[in-house]
Amino acid sequence: MAEALAGSPELAGRYMAFRDAAHEALGPEIVAEVRRAVAGVHGMGEGARGSAPAAVISYARRMVFEHTAITDEEAAAVTAELGEPGLVALSVVAALADAECRAEAVGLPDLAS
Structure with missing residues (x-):
């Protein structure tokens, strides 16, 4: 994504800081699981491996195509x-992973991570 924003270093820096803050809040293991879960929904990779809590993975998967249907209970x-x-x-993290998968799927690798 940073390469795609190379024409605007300020915007690229802000994007990276925003993404990094979200990643830091979850920690690297959960971030990796969420990214795998989202990629799995898109048919890109193996999906989640099960180390993150089930509620987290379920939520991440639903963010891709059913975000408006996520319940208060979930x-x-x-x-x-x-x-x-x-x-x-x-x-x-789930929304950005979704966007990056979609960019990759349509041949925009500079917008994927």
């Missing part, structure tokens, strides 16, 4: 696992 289950800041970070 969000509460994630909040119970990660806290409210974690729920927000998970939403960001």
